[in-house]
Amino acid sequence: MPVVGTLAEGTPIRMGVIGLGSMGRHHARVIREVEGMDLVAVADPYGDKHGVAKDLAVQPDVQALIAQGIDAAMVAVPTYLHEEVALALAEAGVHTMVEKPIAATAESGARVARAFEEAGLVGAVGYVERCNxxxxxxxxxxxxxxxxxxxxxxxxxxxxxxxxxxxxxxxxxxxxxxxxxxxxxxxxxxxxxxxxxxxxxxxxxxxxxxxxxxxxxxxxxxxxxxxxxxxxxxxxxxxxxxxxxxxxxxxGxxxxxxxxxxxxxxxxxxxxxxxxxxxxxxxxxxQREPLRVEQENFRDALWGRASDVVSMAEGVHTxxxxxxxxxxxxxxxxxxx
CATH class of the missing domain: 3.30.360.10 (Dihydrodipicolinate Reductase; domain 2)
Incomplete structure (x- = not known):
């Protein structure tokens, strides 16, 4: 069944990426390539050292990212920041995929999973190997x-x-x-x-x-x-x-x-x-790029389609x-x- 709060199928998804480091830069590239996703905002307090923002202003934090009017976000910040950033996104009603692991501890991850479940939002974890x-x-x-x-x-x-x-x-x-x-x-x-x-x-x-x-x-x-x-x-x-x-x-x-x-x-x-x-x-x-398959799965989940995203509950168990x-x-x- 579609998750409560998913977007109407075919609706362009306004995506944001927070964390423009070794993983975030690739997520930004792939999101621009995925049909149905529009990268409209990026954030990183340390700037854009890999030059992936292009014409987008680099926002300083998660609140500034949310203020850009995003539907969904990709969280690629260091692990110890996963809970703080993900909870802010859940509170703002933003569907979210968090890079693995879901948080620094299982207890922290459980709080994140619970927040998205209670808000009726799509919450996923980025285990890209499942897309190999x-x-x-x-x-x-x-x-x-x-x-x-x-x-x-x-x-x-x-x-x-x-x-x-x-x-x-x-x-x-x-x-x-x-x-x-x-x-x-x-x-x-x-x-x-x-x-x-x-x-x-x-x-x-x-x-x-x-x-x-x-x-x-x-x-x-x-x-x-x-x-x-x-x-x-x-x-x-x-x-x-x-x-x-x-x-x-x-x-592969x-x-x-x-x-x-x-x-x-x-x-x-x-x-x-x-x-x-x-x-x-x-x-x-x-052979298809696993990161692209992962973002397509996230898009399908956002549209309420059957999808192979990794749930936050699975992320907590891991x-x-x-x-x-x-x-x-x-x-x-x-x-x-």
Missing amino acids: PALLEMRRRIADGELGEVYQITTSRQGPFPARIADVGVVKDLATHDIDLTSWIARSPYASVAGQVSHRSGREHEDMVVATGRLRNGIIVSHVVNWLSPLKVRETIATGEKGAFIANTLH DLTFVANGDVRSEWDKVSVFRGVSEGDSIRYAIA LQVVEAVLESAATGQTSAL
């Missing part, structure tokens, strides 16, 4: 039964330290993507999680994490995430009774490796009661899992959700 073509195709094929029962989902997200990050560690910045997409692919929330973190670069926040867990539907999961690898890796693997899907989200590729049915005659191997490697298929997938990982790392105990 390889993951979209993986999720569709799993739902169609091509993997049979899913046993395990593993992710690897590794690479050099991003200069854009100052206020959170690798768990809230990067692992949050993997936690969200895993729950989304499996269509199940987390039941428990355990984590180990490391501080190797002298920064306040953790820069490496290994997390394992179990979803409520029984699927076991693991995540390897760090900022300290010279090799950039973005991989999600779903293993099930018929084989495995391997998504390379860096390139999806491969299926089927369980083999050719039996080995080598005695030492033939006694192993498992599977063998069968045929491998690399799917040709239409943050609860993130905090459980950090709690587990601090206590050495598995955290239940």
